[in-house]
Amino acid sequence: MSDPSPAKPDLHLDFSGVSKSFGGALALDGASLAVRRGTVHGIVGQNGAGKSTLIKILAGLHKPDAGTLLVDGVSQPHLTPALAEELGIHFIHQDRLLVRSFTVGEALFLGREPRLPGTPFLDRRRMQREADAVINRYFGLSIPNGRLISELSTAERQIVQITRALIGKPAVLVFDEPTAALVRREADLLFGLIRRLRDEGITILYISHYLNEIEALCDDVTVLRNGRTVAALPVANTSARDLARLMIDADLKELFPVRTIARGETVLEVDALSLKGRYEDVSLTLVKGEVLGITGLLGSGAKEFVRTLFGLEAASSGEIRVRGQRVKSLKPPDAIGRQLALVPEDRRGQGVALDLSVAENTTLSSLGRFSRFSFLARRAEKAAVQALIQRLQVKTSGPDALLGTLSGGNQQKVAIAKWLSAQSEIYLLDEPTVGVDVGSKAEIYALINELAEKGAAVIVLSSDLPELIGLSDRILVFFRGQVIRELSAASVTPDQLLAEATGSHIREELAHVG
Amino acid sequence: MSEFATVSPAGSPPRIRNFPSLAPRLALPLATIAVFAAFSVVSPAFLVPTNVLSILTNNFALQAIIALAMTLAVTSGGIDLSVGTAVDFASFAFVTLVLAGQPVPVAAVAGLGAGLVVGLFNGFLIAVIGISPFLATLGTLFIGRSIQQQLTNGGNPVYLPQTGIPDAFRFLGHGSLFGVPVTLAVAVLLLALFGLYLGRSSFGRTIIAIGTQPVVSRFSGLRVARTVTIAYGLAALVAAIAGILLTATVSVYIPNSGNAFLLNAIGATFIGTTLSPLRRPNIPGTALGVLLLAIVANGLLLSGLNFYWQQVGTGLLIFAVLAFSFLRGR
Numbered sequence: 001m002s003d004p005s006p007a008k009p010d011l012h013l014d015f016s017g018v019s020k021s022f023g024g025a026l027a028l029d030g031a032s033l034a035v036r037r038g039t040v041h042g043i044v045g046q047n048g049a050g051k052s053t054l055i056k057i058l059a060g061l062h063k064p065d066a067g068t069l070l071v072d073g074v075s076q077p078h079l080t081p082a083l084a085e086e087l088g089i090h091f092i093h094q095d096r097l098l099v100r101s102f103t104v105g106e107a108l109f110l111g112r113e114p115r116l117p118g119t120p121f122l123d124r125r126r127m128q129r130e131a132d133a134v135i136n137r138y139f140g141l142s143i144p145n146g147r148l149i150s151e152l153s154t155a156e157r158q159i160v161q162i163t164r165a166l167i168g169k170p171a172v173l174v175f176d177e178p179t180a181a182l183v184r185r186e187a188d189l190l191f192g193l194i195r196r197l198r199d200e201g202i203t204i205l206y207i208s209h210y211l212n213e214i215e216a217l218c219d220d221v222t223v224l225r226n227g228r229t230v231a232a233l234p235v236a237n238t239s240a241r242d243l244a245r246l247m248i249d250a251d252l253k254e255l256f257p258v259r260t261i262a263r264g265e266t267v268l269e270v271d272a273l274s275l276k277g278r279y280e281d282v283s284l285t286l287v288k289g290e291v292l293g294i295t296g297l298l299g300s301g302a303k304e305f306v307r308t309l310f311g312l313e314a315a316s317s318g319e320i321r322v323r324g325q326r327v328k329s330l331k332p333p334d335a336i337g338r339q340l341a342l343v344p345e346d347r348r349g350q351g352v353a354l355d356l357s358v359a360e361n362t363t364l365s366s367l368g369r370f371s372r373f374s375f376l377a378r379r380a381e382k383a384a385v386q387a388l389i390q391r392l393q394v395k396t397s398g399p400d401a402l403l404g405t406l407s408g409g410n411q412q413k414v415a416i417a418k419w420l421s422a423q424s425e426i427y428l429l430d431e432p433t434v435g436v437d438v439g440s441k442a443e444i445y446a447l448i449n450e451l452a453e454k455g456a457a458v459i460v461l462s463s464d465l466p467e468l469i470g471l472s473d474r475i476l477v478f479f480r481g482q483v484i485r486e487l488s489a490a491s492v493t494p495d496q497l498l499a500e501a502t503g504s505h506i507r508e509e510l511a512h513v514g
Numbered sequence: 515m516s517e518f519a520t521v522s523p524a525g526s527p528p529r530i531r532n533f534p535s536l537a538p539r540l541a542l543p544l545a546t547i548a549v550f551a552a553f554s555v556v557s558p559a560f561l562v563p564t565n566v567l568s569i570l571t572n573n574f575a576l577q578a579i580i581a582l583a584m585t586l587a588v589t590s591g592g593i594d595l596s597v598g599t600a601v602d603f604a605s606f607a608f609v610t611l612v613l614a615g616q617p618v619p620v621a622a623v624a625g626l627g628a629g630l631v632v633g634l635f636n637g638f639l640i641a642v643i644g645i646s647p648f649l650a651t652l653g654t655l656f657i658g659r660s661i662q663q664q665l666t667n668g669g670n671p672v673y674l675p676q677t678g679i680p681d682a683f684r685f686l687g688h689g690s691l692f693g694v695p696v697t698l699a700v701a702v703l704l705l706a707l708f709g710l711y712l713g714r715s716s717f718g719r720t721i722i723a724i725g726t727q728p729v730v731s732r733f734s735g736l737r738v739a740r741t742v743t744i745a746y747g748l749a750a751l752v753a754a755i756a757g758i759l760l761t762a763t764v765s766v767y768i769p770n771s772g773n774a775f776l777l778n779a780i781g782a783t784f785i786g787t788t789l790s791p792l793r794r795p796n797i798p799g800t801a802l803g804v805l806l807l808a809i810v811a812n813g814l815l816l817s818g819l820n821f822y823w824q825q826v827g828t829g830l831l832i833f834a835v836l837a838f839s840f841l842r843g844r
Contacts, residue, residue, distance in 0.1 A: 312733075336735035344733055353727035355792075364723055364734040367716035374715045402792075418734065 011070070012037040012172060012203040013058070018067030019227075020053055027053040028064070029227035035172075035220070040194060040204040042214040042235065045224035046247050046463070051207055054224070055176060058205075059091055060084040072171075088171030092161050092178055104152075105131065105145030108164045134166045135159065138193060155186040162193070173197060174205040179213065191217050209297050211240035211502040223247055244498035248465060264288025266324075267457045268426055270309070273318030278304040279481040282318070286426070291448065291458040293468040293489060295501050296478030303345070305478070306428050306461050310342040311335040322426070336365055338426075341419030343412075345431040345461075351415040352403050359385040359399035361414050366422040388417040393443060409440025416447065427451060427458045433467060445471060465494040465501075477501050541838065542789040542802045549806060553813030560816050567695075573808035575701040576763075577778055579756040581804045582708055582797060583749040584779040588787070589712065589795040590745035591725035592640060592647025596632060597779055599658030600750035601772030604629040604757030606665065609672050609767040618682035622758050629754020630747060632658065637743030655773070662769040672767040679765065687762030697759045704752060709797035721745055722794060778807055781832055788839045806831065 013035040020028040028050045035041045045051045056062045057069070060079040069076045071087050099107065105127050114123040114130075128145045135143055139159055149157060158178065165173055175194070179187040194217060198204050206218055214221055215235060223231040223246040231246045268286040273279075279301030286292055296302035307313045309320065311330035320327045322338045335342075344350040352361050362385045363370055370381040385399040392413040396406055403411055412432070419427065429448070433441045448471055452458050462468045468475060469489045477485040477500045485500050554561035580597050587594035608625035612618060632654060639650035663669050674683075691699045712718035720741050724731045732738050753772070761767050785806065786799025810827040 332732060332735040333737055342733065350729050350733045353723060353730045355726045356723060360719065360723065364719075364731070364736070367719055371716040374711075374717055376714055376716055376719065378714070 010036050012072065013205075014070040014073075015054075015057075016068055018054065018057060018069070019065045020057065020062055021065060026227055028057075030067070030229075031224060031227060032229045032232070033222055034232060035203060035205065037203055038198060038201050039219040040198050040206055040217055042218035042221040043205065043207045043224065044209075044211065044214055044221060044243055044247060049224040049247070050227040051224055052176075053227075055091075055174060055205075055207065058084065058089060058174065085168065088169065089174065090165035090168055090170040090172070091174045091176065092158070092165060093176050100148070100150040102149050103145060104143050104147050104149065104160055107149055107160055108145070108167060110164075112168070130167055131163060134163045138162075138166065138196070155182060155189075158182070158186075158190070170202060172203045172205065174207070176207045177209065178206075179208065179210065187213075209502060211243050211499065212504055214243065215240050215504075240502065240504035241495065241499045244502065244504075245495035248494040248498060264455055267322065268309075269319075269321040269324075271319040271321070273305070273308065273315050273320065275301070275304055275308055275313055276316045277481075278313075279478065282483055284476065284483075286457045286459065288425075288455045288457050289452050290474075291452050291460060291472045293472030293475035294459060294461045294478065295463060295465065295468055295475065295497065297463075297501060299480070300478035300501070301481040302461055302478035303430065306342070306430055306459065309335070309459075310340055310428055312342075336422060336424070339422075339424045340426045340428065341365075341422065341424035342428045343415050343419070343430060343432055345434055347408070347411055347415060347435065352411050352418075354404035354411075355402060357400050357402055358389070358394070358396050358406070358414055361403050362388055362399075362417045362421050365418050369421070369423075384421060385417075388420055392417055392420075392447065407437065407440075409436040409444075412436050412440065412444065413447075416444070425456050427456055428461070429458065430461045431463065432460060433462075433464065441467075465497045469494060469497065479503055539791050542786065542799060542806070545789070546802050546806050546809065549809050549813070553809065553817065557813065557816040557818075560813055565812070565816070569808050569812045571695045571698050573812055574805055575695070575697040576756050576760055577775055577782070577808065578701045578801055578804040579704055579759070580753055580772075580775040581779040581782040581800050582704060583752040583756070585783045585786070585795050585797055585800045586708075586712075586721075586745050586749040586752065587647065587651075588783050589725050590721050590742050591728060592742070592746075593651065593780070594636065594746060594749050595648065595651040595776065596636060596654035596658060597749065597753045598770070598772030598774070598776050599655055600629040600632040600753035601757035601760065601775065602658065602662055602767075602770060603632055604754030605761040605767045605772070606662065606672070606769075608758050609674065609761050612680065612683060613672070613674065618680050618686070622686075625758045626751060626754045629750045629757060631750075633747040633750025633753075634743065636750065637746040640746065641739035641742040659770050666769045669769045671769070674765045676765075683762055686759060687765065697763060700755065700759060704755065705797055705801050708752075709801070712797060717741075717744075725795070778804070778828070781828060782807055784832070785835050788835050793839075 011034050013033060015031070015033040018028050018031045018033075019026070031050055031054060033043070033054060043051055043054070053062060057064050057079070060081045060083055063079075069079060071089070076083070076087070102110070105124070108131050109127055114126045115121060116123045124145070131145055132142055135141060143152070143156060143160065149160070152160065162173075178190060182190065191213075194204055194206070206214070208214055218235045221231075221233060221235050221238065221243065222229055223243060225247055264287055266285050266287050268284075270282060270284045273282045282301075282305055284292070294302050294306065304313055308315050308330075311332045311334055314329070320330065322340070327334070327338070332342075348354060353364070356364070359382060363381055367376070370377050370384070382399050388394075389396065389399065394406070394410050394413045394417070396410060403414060406414070412435075416432075427448075432448070433444055436444065445467075448458055448460070460468060460471050462471075469492060472489040475487045475489050475492065475497065476483050477487065477497070479501065480503075487497065487500070559565060580601065583597045583600070584594055587597075604625035607628035608621045611621035611624050616624075636647075636651055636654055639645045639653070640647050643650075645653075666672065686696055689696045694702075712721070720731075720736050723734070724736060724738050724741055728738055756775075757772060760772075782803030783795055783800050785803035786797075786801070787793055787795045789803075790796050790799045807828055810831055811824045814823050814827050815821060
């Protein structure tokens with residue numbers, strides 16, 4: 001890692017000691033990044049490791065609290081988006097897609113439209129010429145400037161994004177999760193393009209969750225963990241497995257209580273379930289008292305699979321049986337009727353209503369229990385809620401407090417309490433501890449264990465791998481729409497699991513493409 | 515456990531006051547009393563029994579029923595711009611059947627049915643097709659207007675003859691129950707009924723949850739589409755009651771006259787929502803909002819101001835409510 005030593009001439013980007021905190025939470029803690037000129041440099045790390053903060057600092061969107069940023073050996077303490085562009089740093093964002101109602105020409109030249117000399121009018125002919133030159137040269141095709149972005153395919157949109165960057169004559173091109181939305185063939189084309197751009201002397205930064213891509217494509221790689229740079233090394237000297245090990249924090253283990261597993265009867269069977277374009281041929285059985293872990297990258301289909309079980313998506317084929325009974329058309333009310341429960345990842349958007357009270361949230365899925373002739377027995381309701389508050393140790397002023405006044409961890413406890421009140425027996429927990437403080441985390445883990453011990457069946461979907469291993473009995477790994485592995489939680493390590501989830505098994509296959 | 519008594523999620527002080535403090539709970543009743551008192555001082559003709567009854571019967575009753583309908587739609591997270599259409603449809607069906615010699619109860623049921631059609635159509639557009647409530651009910655408003663013009667040769671009123679009107683019809687328009695005019699009695703009854711039901715029932719809870727956070731409601735297994743459809747259906751049904759009472763009072767159906775109630779219905783619902791402790795649409799709040807607007811309208815008139823100043827009064831009142839709400843929010 002780089003000490004504040006004199007600028008090294010072969011380094012295009014040289015960041016050191018970069019720190020940044022948001023409202024007390026440290027996103028970057030003295031991270032460093034050294035990128036050699038004309039190389040493809042990978043950045044990897046788990047969610048929350050600080051990758052996106054680092055990239056946003058490079059883009060001039062965030063100002064670091066501390067640290068030095070050298071670009072071409074020159075210190076840039078006041079980086080702004082405009083200055084970054086001036087320095088030739090361009091970004092291909094997966095999430096900042098183009099404005100759909102723009103035409104290709106507008107999207108390509110937004111903010112830097114060429115004018116007819118001496119007039120305020122756009123030089124449309126020159127715009128088309130410049131666009132054609134780039135698109136034809138690199139992609140061997142043509143996209144008319146007049147087409148609407150909304151008419152383009154995902155791959156074509158990405159071409160437009162890259163073209164926009166190339167028209168700006170970039171020195172550094174940053175690809176942020178570029179393949180997440182691409183099919184395999186398109187991704188292969190993209191890799192070919194990236195290698196070609198590198199050979200033309202452009203420095204490439206490549207951020208991806210797919211470690212196999214990093215292995216196949218990058219020259220060097222920087223590994224971030226908890227806001228720190230834990231490794232910076234040539235890819236030739238490492239493997240996806242090693243990278244996975246570096247990405248994972250091995251220090252937190254003791255949070256997980258031991259559970260005595262009392263296996264009961266089968267409550268949930270899934271047979272060859274498919275949802276077109278999301279996942280295919282998923283089968284599993286779940287017994288009472290079991291915690292089944294599921295993991296997979298964004299786009300692996302794991303989330304959609306869990307949503308299907310709760311009736312939020314309609315499977316295109318396959319069968320779901322709850323307690324031996326075949327479920328035909330499933331909607332959330334039916335799922336709840338069969339005592340299924342879903343705690344969604346997006347707590348504030350889907351899990352709990354911040355503008356309703358603790359009590360109103362807790363009984364939202366079990367109003368029938370508390371009403372007679374449609375009138376609510378408010379005293380009984382309040383007593384039941386009070387009991388759940390006690391049991392889950394929810395820190396709140398009482399059942400009437402608005403949920404928005406609670407901390408994230410306590411909101412999550414209410415999201416779970418809602419299903420305890422509904423007397424659910426099959427729990428689907430999607431990232432149950434996302435955005436939850438460590439103390440509440442431990443309490444939620446204990447609660448999940450308690451539920452399983454009392455005979456509930458639990459499916460936990462999580463990208464927090466130590467958590468998943470600590471909680472689960474078995475773990476299913478989703479990759480690009482399929483279950484590629486079933487592992488016993490007792491015998492798997494987080495880095496093995498990460499290697500599976502990030503596709504190290506297709507590494508050899510991919511290596512041939514380049 | 516004593517920690518339940520005090521909020522202390524470590525490091526994050528509560529953003530919103532947990533228990534509604536006294537001020538917001540009393541804001542609307544106090545404002546109503548204050549305005550009432552002010553006009554009593556300004557105008558000697560104001561605080562007279564006949565005038566107070568006139569406010570309640572002529573300015574308050576029908577408007578309150580229609581504002582109640584609006585509140586149902588707003589509680590579900592939308593708005594119903596076509597409350598007036600349901601009023602008109604009910605009124606038209608009612609008058610036509612009475613003229614045709616049908617018994618008043620039959621005509622009234624037909625009127626309710628005609629109104630309900632409007633609400634179910636809205637429910638279908640909003641809950642099934644997924645059009646935004648504003649646009650869906652705006653569309654219904656336009657379509658309803660056109661239909662009425664078609665039915666009445668371009669908008670001619672349908673009068674009932676002065677003679678031969680059934681007693682039941684007369685009773686609805688001008689009768690009284692225990693000394694209270696029927697219109698006012700019905701309004702109070704409906705407000706009490708719906709106020710109690712929405713405030714205490716699982717349906718009321720469901721509709722509030724859906725209006726507050728529809729996605730969370732769906733993820734919690736509430737039947738969102740069904741509830742929203744019922745809300746618009748009920749809204750139209752309630753508006754239809756107003757339509758029948760309106761026609762019985764004036765003995766005439768005037769095409770598209772129901773829309774006159776629309777803006778005040780929105781205004782009253784907004785006032786009731788803004789000045790409630792949790793800022794939720796609520797029926798007592800709406801009722802007081804209508805009462806406040808009614809007092810202002812009547813009071814300004816009696817104070818010798820031109821009729822056309824009424825709307826200025828309403829506008830200023832809404833600004834005042836907004837200002838109060840803004841100060842409270844800080």
